[in-house]
Amino acid sequence: MDRKDGTMAKERYKSLWDLTRDQRGRYSASIAALLIAIGMSLLVPLATRSAIDEIVLGGASPWWLLIAGAVIVLFSLSSALCMYAKGRWVAEASHGVAKQARERLFDHLQHLPCTYFDRADTGDLVQRCTSDVDTLRIFLTTQLVQIGRAVLMLVILVPLLAFLDLRMTALSLAVIPFIIVFSTWFFRRVKTLFAKADASEGAMTSVLQENLTGIRVARAFGRQGFEIARFGEHAAAYRDDSFAVSRLKARYWGLSDLLCMTQVGVVLLGGAAWVFDGSLTVGTYFAFVSYINMLVWPIRQLGQILTELGKAVVAMGRIEEILEVSRESNDGDPIVAPKQPGRIAVRNLSFAHADGTRALTDVSFCVEPAETLAIVGPPGAGKSTLMHLLVRLYDFTEGAIELDGRDLSRIERTAVRSRICAALQDPFLFSRTVGENVKIGRDDASATEVVDAAETACVHDSIESFEQGYDTMVGERGVTLSGGQRQRISLSRAILADPDVLILDDTLSAVDSKTEGRIRSAMSARHGRRTTLIIAHRLSTLAHADRILVLTEGRVREHGTHAELVNRGGPYARLWKLQSTFESELAADMVPGRGEGS
Structure with missing residues (x-):
């Protein structure tokens, strides 16, 4: 990526961030609920670890195990309630952002000069106001808070793992850098493919809109066959560009699954060896097995997050292309003369x-x-x-x-x-x-x-x-x-x-x-x-x-x-x-x- 592309990408990220201005309260509440949910979920393996070690050592009373079970249920229920609140607030915020974006786009289009519409494709404009805004909404609904989740997991979970056992922590993080590097490479590749697929969809939509508007002309001149073939060409181009995206995503998910399973396997095998030689308790081993799944799969989702981010950046760019066009000037005297004379x-x-x-x-x-x-x-x-x-x-x-x-x-x-x-x-x-x-x-x-x-x-x-x-x-x-x-x-x-x-x-x-x-x-x-x-x-x-x-x-x-x-x-x-x-x-x-x- 050259300097110009980098600057443009930063501007798109900033525009995306600016869109959330009126909904940041809800997003902040969602992240707070997510933080509490993560905290509750992280306490569950710790409670389970204590219970298992007490059982293995033979010192656990039935009442103590009952209390431990109740605590685990309470933590799980609290986490579930917080996740519900997170989902609701982020959905409300994202739909609010999408509504505001559509209204802003429509208002801007209403004030653009006629020379702009002389050159623009109506179908492409429709797609930018609908499909591209929906792409932003999906990213803000499903992935924005997930970014916070992945960051919080790393920030909270890594110190916790280190507190439990440094050796197991090192094993737990052995493959993580490779997953992150692979996800970054995937993001750079998929963003270019998404831009191409979006342009193909816009061209296909333009042909569809034009043909539906002029369908009587096409029938009057017996041009249905020609128009069907013309639409088929654009549909095929969109199919091929979309398939290129799907092919790259399939490669990413396959290799990222391999890396994640490798990470889980490393923890299982290394931890088992230390349990057998007595240097690691069974409870701690169980906690690490639980925590590694909490850590590695959200990081594996980094690819999905970056995929949706790439789509959102492309969509934001297409929206910004409209918003960057200067409005029709309304300079001059705001004088409305009487009904006559009109010379x-x-x-x-x-x-x-x-x-x-x-x-x-x-x-x-x-x-x-x-x-x-x-x-x-x-x-x-x-x-x-x-x-x-x-x-x-x-x-x-x-x-x-x-x-x-x-x-x-x-x-x-x-x-x-x-x-x-x-x-x-x-x-x-x-x-x-x-x-x-x-x-x-x-x-x-x-x-x-x-x-x-x-x-x-x-x-x-x-x-x-x-x-x-x-x-x-x-x-x-x-x-x-x-x-x-x-x-x-x-x-x-x-x-x-x-x-x-x-x-x-x-x-x-x-x-x-x-x-x-x-x-x-x-x-x-x-x-x-x-x-x-x-x-x-x-x-x-x-x-x-x-x-x-x-x-x-x-x-x-x-x-x-x-x-x-x-x-x-x-x-x-x-x-x-x-x-x-x-x-x-x-x-x-x-x-x-x-x-x-x-």
Whole structure:
């Protein structure tokens, strides 16, 4: 292990120790109970030794033996009660640590920048929040106190053995150094293998999560066989890496058992020889046979302790990788302006993604309070990127965005998002009731306000047709609903939030023209209540806007009203003509009595 690895390992141990901060009282109580239990268990062989020697020497009375037996039972019972207390307290402490670790991880993930999730695998993140935290819990439950037990055994038992007989003590410790050295070697080897196996499990979990999320796509394209084979490859890699760990553990347990039995054999044979020549009493011999089992098997468990420690260190490292990522900054003024006016000014705005891909270049425009601005452009023109910048999901590096005269980058993100609300292109719904999904942005909204927002989004009738209405549970990601229903519920929660600036990012792409017209009429009734930015590919959705912005390859190509752009004869006019012609022909074809033979 080089210096860098050593430093990193120390940091992981420290992080593991820091996790126990709030539960150290219970862990201390557990160790205290363990100390008492060890003390009681160590007294049992001493009482037995005295009884045996008295019997062998012929001086033991029945009453004395009865008292000795009662003392042995009392010590054993006290030890058992202390071990129960130890087990209970350490379990409570470990589950408390695991709960705190999961909550800390989840809280941290909630505040990480979007750029992190652009690169991260969801399945791997899930494993770190569940399986890796469970690995820590298992170590803290079963092994942390065992470390204390092994140390206490050595500290207490070795002086006691030396007090009874120095020669037997030397025999009892003859093989112990070899067991410790072998356990240390095993720990170093197994830690590397655990890291590899954990990474394989994370990759397998990612494939599983991705496939379950997109299972309809896989079936639609008949890709089940390919996906099964792909998952099989990752499952095989995880199997092989796990088997490598199991193979190493099997070698350790086999050789450590051999060493431990050798140690017991040395004590049995050497002690028997001294008993026969009269230099060791039978009672002392029995005590050493009892004590050597108390000493050697916990030390043999050092391998298991180090195994779980290795797993815990690897798991802690994977957890720390998340916790070390800097949180999304929330610097700026914590100002939440009143519900109006909502003026947006964008000046010379440029933005590039983490891989260097340019998304926006020198974009400038202004949206007055209560005005509706439509943004149109081909895929990849930068429309959605612009919306993400407006709600500070990403931060721009060149130019400026102002909200009511204030630089957006100097306003706290939470304050920005309380004033600007977006119905994003992907209408994500949580696995909750329909009503709870609508109220995502306003938990305190009344039932009347929820219904009003749903009616504006033209989804109220659909919701009422469900068996349980607004209390109907939707599946994960809203899979039990149609695409249009998901989009309209997403729109209704944006409307319910009642922001100063409303952003609709291709929100009606899965909605039919008739329903879109009804939504447009309902939204028009609200016209003037808030600043609105609309992104859409269907130009009929945009024609009613006060002004239209045309983006091409991240640049502003045209800017003006619908009439001005049509008369200008540019890209917007050509696209408008194509869509209008197509819609007219489609409407004519849908007239009854017209078709291929008419």
